[in-house]
Amino acid sequence: MTANYNIDSLLDEIVTLPSLPSSVTRITQLVNAPDSSLSDVARAIQADPALAIKTLRLVNSAYYGLSHKVTSVDHAVALLGMKVIKNLAFTATVFDTFHKGTGALLRHSVSCGVAMRILIAGHRELHDMDQDEAFVFGLLHDVGKIILEQFLPKEVESAHLLSRANEIPLFEAERSIIGVDHAELGSRLAQQWGLSKELVGAIAGHHNLAACPNEAARGLAATTAIADYICNMSGIGSALKSTGYIADEMWDAAGFAVSDYPKLLDEFFGSLDSVDELIEMSS
Ligand SMILES: [Fe+2]
Ligand SMILES: [Fe+2]
Structure with missing residues (x-):
């Protein structure tokens, strides 16, 4: 389809x-x-x-x-x-x-919010953003997926199948099945909700830095991609593990190195209790 x-x-x-x-x-x-x-x-x-x-x-x-x-x-x-x-x-x-989406997506999004909080805390100098804002942003980055699931459930299912069969990232599969991916759609929502240009651009570019309109959005989009990666690699994914790779340019643009990964992962695991609690109170 x-x-x-x-x-x-x-x-x-x-x-x-x-x-x-x-x-x-x-x-x-x-x-x-x-x-x-x-x-x-x-x-x-x-x-x-x-x-x-x-x-x-x-x-x-x-x-x-x-x-x-x-x-x-x-x-x-x-x-x-x-x-x-x-x-x-x-x-x-x-x-x-x-609440219109699946439980797995909620868990992934809350986890990404918590991971964003950790990443921004380690890099206050890079972003004009506080930790709570970083949490909301992480929570929001895949909001386009919920909307696609709500309005085009069959096409989304086909995109998941294509992503699995061809081992391609889900956003690429969404583009070939629907023509639009969740990042582009989520960025439109962020714009409609009056979020800053930086946040709107970073949602658009969280899988593809070239979609970011400026340097600030690029840094934030790359940080989101790393948060996403940490969650996917911890099994709290919205993507398959095999397709949850991260390009070197993302690490650079976010101001981190691949060698920071174990420490970041440790901090993330230390925060998993708050993920559970936040999910519980989301209902
Ligand atoms: Fe995404
Ligand atoms: Fe994600």
Whole structure:
């Protein structure tokens, strides 16, 4: 089964991208506005009760490692600050989007978020990004797969079969079966959600650095490719192990060397508990 879409025809004819909840858009606007206060942000969260509950669950997870329980949104915002809260709102939104996908993809994406956090922590000088933002980005990098699965399940199945049969990466198989791959589609979603140009470009280029529009996106896309690799090699893949290779240019562009791999892997294994916990609370 093959189709031959380009990204625009796919979005015109088949796919409706999930929209960012208005509460999250509002929170993002507030966080970016210089004169907004912590209580403005808290109010915007409280206006969306489902988001408020999820925010509190995440705040109280071991991932944030707080020593006492936080029971109010006001307290959460005061304690963690606006930027962290914005990332929490995005995390909750991405989790909602994932419920349309398979459990394996959720596990892969959360693991990639955790791996991104580790990678960015080791390279603060390279990226203008904090660890929570890195987590959200890792969580989001394969979001295009969920959307493809939702709207073109048969074609996605054919792409998996082709990837396995020919031992080619899944994104290549998606391109030959559908005409568009999950990276391109995910990048459109990131654009629609108002994420930065760097993040939009890095999603587009996480399997192919040539698709990155600038150097900052290139570094971030390469870092994502390494996070992806760490997860795939640990058996938490969305791709076959045999096709989960990583090119030398990715290591270079991310500012790491292949020899860093064992240490990174060790740190990743040390964080697997938080993966399980985050998955549990995503529902
Ligand atoms: Fe991917
Ligand atoms: Fe991935």
